[in-house]
Amino acid sequence: MGPRLHRGFSARKPAMVEFHTVKRIDNSRLVRHIEPVKLKNYYKTAALGGFVAMFFMLYIYQHFRCIDLSFQLEDLKAKQTQAMALNGQLKLKIETWRNPGRIETIAHQLGLQRPDPSQVLEYSNFDASQVQSARLVRPNRAP
Secondary structure, eight states, rough: OOOBBBTBBBBBOOOOOOOOOOOOOOOOOOOOOOHHHHHHHHHHHHHHHHHHHHHHHHHHHHHHHHHHHHHHHHHHHHHHHHHHHHHHHHHHHHHTTOHHHHHHHHHTTTOOOOOTTOOOOOOSOOOOTTHHHHTTTTOOOOO
């Protein structure tokens, strides 16, 4: 039995014949001649296009730079508010630590007591003989 045909198709396809031709054409002597006026117009058009492209690039750059700077400004404002809040908390902490009542209770816990008035010497007017002893005395005020 031969090859079986299915619904009207033949079993073999005809082979395609390909032809390859070699053409020996020498185009090395051909030169394209462009008129100088046309070439000058091409250069003008290219320069104008480059100028317009640079203008748009500059415009786009400054637009995105403005957006970037606005984001940076918002970040700095947020950091400033955080710093101000922290500053307020630290000032409050300093004031609570400077509280004379708190200092006095800690001094009593450590076994310290107030000096007698005879133990405290304050100098208001200095003469040359008292300068050396005045350096050892610190004024009674908060720093």
